[in-house]
Amino acid sequence: xxxxxxxxxxxxxxxxxxxxQAVGKEWVFTSDEDVxxxxxxxxxxxxxxxEIVASAAVAPDTVEQVQQVVKIANNxxxxxxxxxxxxxxxxxxxxxxxxxxxxxxxxxxxxxxxVNENNAYALVEPGVTYFDLYRYxxxxxxxxxxxxxxxxxxxxxxxxxDRGGGYLMAQYRNHFDSHCGMEIVLANGxxxxxxxxxxxxxxxxxxxxxxxxxxxxxxxxxxxxGVVTKMGFWLMPEPDAYLSGIVYVARRDDLIPLIExxxxxxxxxxxxxxxDLGSPLLxxxxxxxxxxxxxxxxxxxxxxxxxxxxxxxxxxxxxxLEQYALKNGIAYWSCKLSFYGAEKANAANWEFAQEKxxxxxxxxxxxxxxxxxxxxPEQREKVHKPQFGIPSLTMFSIGARSPVNPxxxxxxxxxxPIIPRxxxxxxxxxxxxxxxxxxFNVPALSFSLPSxxxxxxxxxxxxxxxxRDEDTNxxxxxxxxxxxxxxxxxxxxxxxxxxxFQSVIMDTYAYNNHALLRxxxxxxxxxxxxxxxxxxxxxIWPKHLREAKA
Amino acid sequence: xxxxxxxxxxxxxxxxxxxxxxxxxQQTFKSAWTATPVSGEGQPRGYxxxxxxxxxxxxxxxxxxxxxxxxxxxxxxxxxMLEKRTDLTPQLIKLYVRNGITVMPFFRKxxxxxxxxxxxxxxxxxxxxxQ
Numbered sequence: 001x002x003x004x005x006x007x008x009x010x011x012x013x014x015x016x017x018x019x020x021q022a023v024g025k026e027w028v029f030t031s032d033e034d035v036x037x038x039x040x041x042x043x044x045x046x047x048x049x050x051e052i053v054a055s056a057a058v059a060p061d062t063v064e065q066v067q068q069v070v071k072i073a074n075n076x077x078x079x080x081x082x083x084x085x086x087x088x089x090x091x092x093x094x095x096x097x098x099x100x101x102x103x104x105x106x107x108x109x110x111x112x113x114x115v116n117e118n119n120a121y122a123l124v125e126p127g128v129t130y131f132d133l134y135r136y137x138x139x140x141x142x143x144x145x146x147x148x149x150x151x152x153x154x155x156x157x158x159x160x161x162d163r164g165g166g167y168l169m170a171q172y173r174n175h176f177d178s179h180c181g182m183e184i185v186l187a188n189g190x191x192x193x194x195x196x197x198x199x200x201x202x203x204x205x206x207x208x209x210x211x212x213x214x215x216x217x218x219x220x221x222x223x224x225x226g227v228v229t230k231m232g233f234w235l236m237p238e239p240d241a242y243l244s245g246i247v248y249v250a251r252r253d254d255l256i257p258l259i260e261x262x263x264x265x266x267x268x269x270x271x272x273x274x275x276d277l278g279s280p281l282l283x284x285x286x287x288x289x290x291x292x293x294x295x296x297x298x299x300x301x302x303x304x305x306x307x308x309x310x311x312x313x314x315x316x317x318x319x320x321l322e323q324y325a326l327k328n329g330i331a332y333w334s335c336k337l338s339f340y341g342a343e344k345a346n347a348a349n350w351e352f353a354q355e356k357x358x359x360x361x362x363x364x365x366x367x368x369x370x371x372x373x374x375x376x377p378e379q380r381e382k383v384h385k386p387q388f389g390i391p392s393l394t395m396f397s398i399g400a401r402s403p404v405n406p407x408x409x410x411x412x413x414x415x416x417p418i419i420p421r422x423x424x425x426x427x428x429x430x431x432x433x434x435x436x437x438x439x440f441n442v443p444a445l446s447f448s449l450p451s452x453x454x455x456x457x458x459x460x461x462x463x464x465x466x467x468r469d470e471d472t473n474x475x476x477x478x479x480x481x482x483x484x485x486x487x488x489x490x491x492x493x494x495x496x497x498x499x500x501f502q503s504v505i506m507d508t509y510a511y512n513n514h515a516l517l518r519x520x521x522x523x524x525x526x527x528x529x530x531x532x533x534x535x536x537x538x539x540i541w542p543k544h545l546r547e548a549k550a
Numbered sequence: 551x552x553x554x555x556x557x558x559x560x561x562x563x564x565x566x567x568x569x570x571x572x573x574x575x576q577q578t579f580k581s582a583w584t585a586t587p588v589s590g591e592g593q594p595r596g597y598x599x600x601x602x603x604x605x606x607x608x609x610x611x612x613x614x615x616x617x618x619x620x621x622x623x624x625x626x627x628x629x630x631m632l633e634k635r636t637d638l639t640p641q642l643i644k645l646y647v648r649n650g651i652t653v654m655p656f657f658r659k660x661x662x663x664x665x666x667x668x669x670x671x672x673x674x675x676x677x678x679x680x681q
Binding site: 027029033034036037038039041042057059085086087089093094105107108110127128129131132134135138139152153291294385390391392393394395396397399400401402403405406408409410411412 | 581582583584585586587606607613614615616618619620622623648650652653654655656657658659660661
C-alpha cells in the first residue's frame with residue numbers, strides 16, 4: 001500500500017483505523033484494486049511512474065462523518081483530497097493532485113435537502129448528480145429546470161466549484177454564479193455557512209447570496225480551503241416557450257459584425273439562451289448539431305474543390321474559400337440564437353434580432369425550433385437535451401468510436417483558454433494556435449470556433465488526446481505546457497485545467513510577481529496550517545510542500 | 551411592564567414555531583445516470599441497474615455513445631446493444647466496468663457497488679446459451 005508523503009506507516013495505519021471507526025470499515029478503501037478506481041481515467045500520465053495516484057479512499061455519508069475524517073487527517077497530518085462525484089473527466093476525474101493523498105469521496109452524500117418551486121432554488125449535498133436532481137424534480141412534478149453541463153452524471157456542487165457551465169439562460173449557465181449559499185467543513189473540523197446561512201435560523205439562505213460582510217464563497221471554488229458539504233442553487237422556472245433561429249452570413253469578415261451584434265443582443269437580453277456558432281463552409285458543426293453529425297447525418301463531405309481549398313486554406317481562411325462559398329451559396333458562418341420566454345415575446349425578440357443583423361449584407365435567416373413547453377416526447381428525442389435542462393451523456397459520442405471517429409483515444413485533456421468576445425480575437429486565436437501546433441509538432445488544430453457559455457468572453461475548448469502510448473502522451477504534455485505559455489503571451493488565460501497543469505497555469509497568472517498566488521498561499525497557511533486539504537489543487541500548495549519544492 | 555415583555559417573548563416564540571424553517575426532506579436517492587426511472591416489475595434481475603447505470607450510453611438509439619461505438623466496432627458482426635448480446639461473460643463485463651475502455655471511464659464502488667455490478671452482469675448474460 002502506498003503511504004502519503006510525510007506520513008509514517010504507523011501514523012497512516014492509525015489514521016486508517018480511525019477512518020474506519022468514523023465511516024464504517026466498508027467505506028475505507030485500501031486494497032490496490034479499490035484504490036486503482038481513484039485514478040484519473042483520462043490522466044495524461046496514465047501507466048507512467050509519474051501518474052498521480054491515491055493511497056486510499058474514505059467515503060463518509062454525513063457532514064458529521066466528514067468532520068471526523070478531517071479531524072483525524074489533521075491530527076495525523078494525512079493529506080486528503082476531496083471529490084464529489086468524481087466525474088470531472090478531462091479535468092482530473094477522481095484522482096488527487098498530490099500523489100499519495102487519501103481521496104475523500106463524497107459520492108454517498110447524495111441528499112436533496114430542499115427544492116423550492118415558488119422561488120426556484122435547491123439545496124443539495126455533493127454526491128447528488130444532475131440526473132438525481134432532475135429525477136427528483138420530475139417525480140414531484142415541479143415546473144423547474146436545472147442547468148446541466150453536457151455530461152449529466154456530475155455533481156452540481158463539484159461542477160460549480162470547478163466553475164463549469166451549461167446551456168440555459170445566461171444567469172444560470174455559469175454554475176458558480178448561480179449558486180446561493182454554502183456549508184463548509186474547515187481543516188480543523190469546524191463548520192461554517194456562508195451568506196445568509198451564517199445567521200442561525202436564516203430564512204433566505206438560498207435566496208440572498210451575500211449575507212453580511214465579506215462574501216467568501218469564491219475562495220472555496222478552484223481551491224483547497226475547505227470541504228463544501230452543502231450548496232444552494234438557483235433553478236430556472238420552466239418557460240412558456242422556446243424558439244430558435246439561425247443567422248447565416250456569407251463572407252469571412254462578416255464574423256466581426258456578427259459577433260458585435262450578438263453581443264448587443266445578449267447583453268440586452270434580447271436573446272437569452274446560449275448562442276451557438278458554426279461554419280457550414282468549414283464543416284464546423286454548431287454544438288446542437290454535433291450528435292447528428294457524429295451519427296453520420298451531417299452534411300455531405302466537401303467536394304474535391306472544397307477539400308483542396310480547405311487543405312491549403314491557412315487555418316480555414318483564404319480569399320479562395322470565400323469565393324467558393326459565395327459561388328456555391330454556402331454560408332461562411334452560422335449562429336443559432338435561442339429564446340426562452342413567452343411565445344409572443346420570443347417571436348418579437350427574434351424579429352428584432354433579425355432587424356439588427358440585417359446591416360450585414362447578404363445575411364440570411366432560418367427559423368428553427370418553436371416549441372410550446374414542456375416538450376412533447378417526440379420533440380424531446382430530437383433536441384440537444386442540455387438546452388432544455390435535461391441531463392444526458394450523449395456528448396461522449398464526440399470522443400467515442402463512431403462512423404466519423406473509427407480510432408478513439410483513451411480520453412483527453414482540455415486546453416480551455418478564455419479570449420475576448422470579438423471576431424478579431426477568433427481570427428487571432430486560430431492563427432496563433434495553428435502556428436503553435438505546427439511549431440510544437442502536434443496535429444494541427446483545425447480552424448475552430450469558440451464556445452459561448454460565458455456572457456462577456458469566449459472560451460475555446462481544445463481536446464489534447466490521451467493515449468496508451470507514453471511517448472505520444474509525453475509529447476502532448478510538453479506541447480500543452482508550451483501552448484499555455486503561448487496563450488499567456490497573448491493575454492489569454494485558461495479557466496480550468498487538469499491537475500497535471502494546474503501549477504503551470506497558475507504561474508501564468510503572474511501579475512506583480514505572482515501577488516495573487518501569494519495571497520492564496522497566505523490564506524491557505526491560515527485556514528489549513530497542516531496543509532491537509534487537497535494539496536496542490538489549482539496550484540495552491542501548503543507551506544511545507546512549497547518549502548520542499550523550493 | 552415585565553408582564554408585557556413576557557407576553558411579547560411568548561408571542562414571538564409562538565410565531566417562530568409557527569413559521570419555523572420548512573422541514574427538510576433529507577431524501578436520499580440511489581444515484582442513477584438516466585433521466586427517466588424504470589420499473590423493475592416483471593423484469594429480470596439487473597434490468598433496473600443496467601438502465602440506471604449503463605443505458606444512457608448503451609441503451610437503444612444512435613444518440614447513445616456506447617451503442618454507437620460498439621456498432622462502429624463490430625459493423626454488424628455483433629449487436630451494438632449490450633442487452634442483445636449473448637456472448638458476454640460476467641468476468642468481461644466486470645473487467646470493463648472496473649477498468650474502462652477508450653473514453654469510457656472505470657467506475658468506483660461508491661458509484662456502482664459490487665452487488666449492483668453482479669446484477670448487471672447477470673442481466674447481460676441472461677440469454678447466453680449454455681456452454
